[in-house]
Amino acid sequence: MKFTEEVFAPHMRPITGSAIREIFKLLGKPGMISFAGGNPSNAALEPEVISELAVEVLAKYGTSLLQYGATEGFGPFIESAGEFLSEVGFRAGAGELLPVQGGTQGFDLLIKALVEPGDVILAEDPTFLGALQAMHTYNARIIPVATDENGVIPEDVEEKIKKYSPKLMYIIPSFQNPTGVTLSLERRKAMAQLACQYGVVLAEDDPYRDLRYAGEALPAIKAFDEEGWVVYLSSFSKYVSPGMRLGAAVGNKMLIRKMTIGKQSTDVHSPLLVQAIIDAYLRKGLMPGHLKRICGDYKKQLDAMLEGFKYLPAGTRHTVPEGGLFVWAELPEGMDAKALLDRCLENNVAYVPGTFFYVEGGHENTMRLNFSNATIEDIDKGMRALGAALAQ
Ligand SMILES: Cc1ncc(COP(=O)(O)O)c(C=O)c1O
Incomplete structure (x- = not known):
């Protein structure tokens, strides 16, 4: 019998993998500015530091790091990650923090x-593609909520809570992927209040929080969560290394317990060696200096990109993010960033068309631009090439 798509669960059949991955295949072309x-940035990764810490923790903990461990996580890491996150405005109690693979x-x-x-x-509209894919995988019904330059709009959220009785809300509060927008303090309070008032779990996905180049750090939504409805998702991917796959989920004890049980059948536990290395990284106080260094570099790259908008067609609008890795652009109405991508790739510059980030597609004139993976010179060159390709 022939193996066909019909074998798969109906909701999995339309999921073909991220459109972005297809674009990534084209990035190997010589001279391409992505x-x-x-x-x-590769310049933000620290192989020598990580290698030293690996030797150190293996000498300290020996075979226990190479054995199976508890799903609940590696004790010292739970402690240091909790301490690290206390700056966000809440303190994880016993059983409230689960180490996760990103x-x-x-x-x-x-x-x-x-x-x-x-x-x-x-979910915010537009939002992170990986999260959309996860929601589709579990066959959820995704309802988009409106956003503006201050993030998700609580009035629209409330209306949709009443109309759809959602199980979950997914919010990226800092330097959002893809728009770069940050949720204002007032709205953070309002979102925590809505979650508690209506009893809807709010997933606060905050991997960019400490990549701030301007303005004041804001407390997390979770800092205003009085009844345990907010789950804060942190990650060391954008700070230390995405390849190490380590993050932390903080939520109420019951919820973290259920997630821990779910994790048992997913991967048993997050790698102990990685938890021990990041624990040592935090305990040695390496994080503040590292973040200061990479934020200094990223800010220069962001500034170069913002400057480069002078090359883009008149009428192009863009966000001015205070941190993170992305700028969001809206080309003049009628232009189609997806249709224009091929021409831009021929001109050796790549971006992600914004339409992919919308729950229901559309918004063809939008694009997401990342500035962390090109030098200042290449950012200028790339923006110039982008302008030239779009003007044709
Ligand atoms: C908003 C958001 N959440 C989560 C992730 C995934 O990060 P991790 O490596 O921690 O799984 C990303 C990565 O791009 C992201 O932009």
Whole structure:
């Protein structure tokens, strides 16, 4: 018998993998300047430091790091990660922090614990593609909520809570992927209040928080969560290394317990060696200096990109993010960033068309531009090439 698509669960059949991955295949071309990815810069990664810490923790903990461990996580890391996150405005108590393999796994385990097929999840529109894919995988019904330059609009959220009785809300509060927008303080309070008032779990996905280049740090939504409805998802991917796959989910004890049980059948536990290395990194106080250094570099790259908008067609609008890795652009109405991508790739510059980030597509004139993976010179060159290709 022939193996066909019919074998797969009906809701999995339309999921063909991220459109971005297809664009990434084209980036190997010599001379290509990529504004398409979401990776930290290679210059932000520290192989020598990580290698020293690996030797050190293996000498300290020996075979226990190479054995199976508890799903609940490596004790010292739970402690140091809790301490690291206390700056965000809350303190994780016993049983409230679960080490996970990146924010991706944190969100996956949360949906796994909460969502039945057909359940509604409210999501910002546009939002992170990986999160959309996870929601589709669990066969959730995704309802988009409106956003503006201050992030998600609580009035629209409330209306949709009343209309759709969602199981979950998914919000990226700092330097959002893809728009770069940050949720204002007032709205953070309002979102925590809505979650508690209506009893809807709010996933606060905050991997960019400490990549701030301007303005004041804001407390997390979770800092205003009085009844345990907010789950804070943190990640060391954008700060230290995405390849190490480590993050932390913080939520109420019952929810973290259920996510822990879900994790048992997913991967048993997050790698102990990685948890021990990041624990040592935090305990040695390496994070503040590292963040200061990479934020200094990223700010220069961001400034170069913002400057480069002078090359883009008149009428192009863009966000001016205070941090993170992305700028969001809206080309003049009628231009189609997806249709124009081929021409831009021929001109050796890549980006991600914004339409992919919308729950229901559309918005063809939008694009996401990443500035962390090109030098200042290349950013200028790339923006010039982009302008030339779009003007043709
Ligand atoms: C908003 C958001 N959440 C989560 C992730 C995934 O990060 P992690 O490596 O922690 O799984 C990303 C990565 O691009 C992201 O932009």
